[in-house]
Structures are given as C-alpha cells and as structure tokens.
Amino acid sequence: MSEITPDLVRHLGVLARIQLSDEEVERLTGQLDVIVDNIAKVSQVATPDVPATSHPIPLENVFRPDTVGDMLTLEQVLQNAPDAADGRFRVTAILGEEQ
Template sequence: MSEITPELVHHLGVLARIQLSADEVERLTDQLDAIVDNVAKVSQVATAEVPAMSHPIALQNVYRPDVPEAVLTPAQALQNAPDAAEGRFRVTAILGEEQ
C-alpha cells in the first residue's frame, strides 16, 4: 500500500506554502512514493556490519598554523569604499522594508 497519498502531498504543499495544482499533486504523489519505496529498499539492505559513510574516500582537512599578521588600518579598509562615515561603511538601509 502506498504511504504517500494526494492528501498528504497537498498538506505538505500547504505547510511549505506552495500552491500545487491537481496535476502537480498527482505527479508529486507518484514521485515521492517512488522515493520512499527506494529508501525502504536501501534500508533493508543496510546492515550493522557496514559502517555508514558520507564520502567513499576518506577526507582530511589541511590546516595551516594560525599566525597573526599585519592587519589593515580602518583608513586602509575604507579607502576604496563607495561611501563611508564615522569610520564605517555606509550602505542603504534595508530593515523595515516590506519584502
């Protein structure tokens, strides 16, 4: 029996605030059901003897020593700014605008 129903897909669309047409609900129902079936198949094959992995090849980060170096002065940092005031970058206000 199918775990994914058109009602569930419609409900998920409402939760995600996505308006879905009847055709989209039908198509997504089939697609999501196939995904759930495939995940179930993989879950049946997965065993405790096989460790989970996120990447087939072991990765290792390469770090360099964290050594403080010369930094820019405030004047140097602002020298190419299109607009600056009181030692800061001046940008257009965006807070409070309707999105």
Template sequence: MSDITPELVRHLASLSRIDLHDEEVTSLTSELGQIVESIAKVQEVATDDVVATSHPIPLQNVSRPDEVGETLTQEQALSNAPDSADGRFRVPAILGGEQ
C-alpha cells in the first residue's frame, strides 16, 4: 500500500495551484498510488550490476568528418540569382513602407 492519501493529493494540488474536485482527488489518489507501487517494484529488482541506460541501443555520432571540398565561386553562386549587386544577393526590403 502506498503512502498517497487524499490529504497529500490536496496539499500537492494546493502547492501547484490546481483546483481539484473531490472526484479528481479520489481518482488521483488511486492513480498516484499505483505509480508509486510500480516504481517500488522496479526498485526491488534493480541491481547494482545493471548499468543505468537512457536508451536501449547504444548511439553514436553518425556525421562525417569535416573536410574541405569543392566550393562555388562567388560568380557561380550568384549566376542564377534574380538580382545581385556588389557581389551579394539583392532582395526586396521587408521592413519599412511599400516600394
């Protein structure tokens, strides 16, 4: 049997500033009790020789090494731009009045 009581649920709800009706208190008392009991069962079988894990399958970084490769020249990058000026993309202003 867990130590979760309706008074504890009301107290926690008060601390959380949650207004609970009597039916909700009854329901939460039962649900929280079951959760506490389930955690207790897991703690009974947990042993020191079992390493805690955050994921069941070991993960590794799958990104490739950062290597310098071929890059576009400034002219190539701007070749398909609808508008450019002074070696940069030229776009319509998005702030200010209509143009």
C-alpha cells in the first residue's frame, strides 16, 4: 500500500514553499513512493549486527605529523614581490583610498 499520496506531496510542497502543478504532484507521488519503498527494504536488512557505514571501503587519515620546518627569511619572501615597503608586500588600494 502506498504511503505517499498526492495530498501529502502537496503538503510537502507547501512546507518547502514550492508551487507544484498537478502534473508535478502526480510525478512526484510516484517517485517519492519508490524512494520510501527502497528505504523500507534497506531498513529490513539493516540489523544491529550490520555496522552502519558512510563509505564502502574503510578510510584512514594519512596526515603527516605537524612539525616546524625551515622558514624563509623576510628577504627571501619579498625578493620576487613586484613592490614592497617596510618589510611588507605593497599593493594598490582596492577601495580607491590610501590607507
């Protein structure tokens, strides 16, 4: 027996603030009914001894340790900058004002 009715689809459309035509209601009624049936099938086989998964293959984080490495000097950082002043990158004002 179908759990999804045209009236329920219309109600969901109102809740979602979506205006649905009669053709859309008819099409969505069938589509949502199929989705609910498939979820019910999955629920039947999802038993407590079957662990829930979000991915079919177990994933493992592969981050390296966060260690401090060699740092660039201020001169090395600014050596290829188009314009620099007082140890900083110098750029044009984006708001049309000097800051």
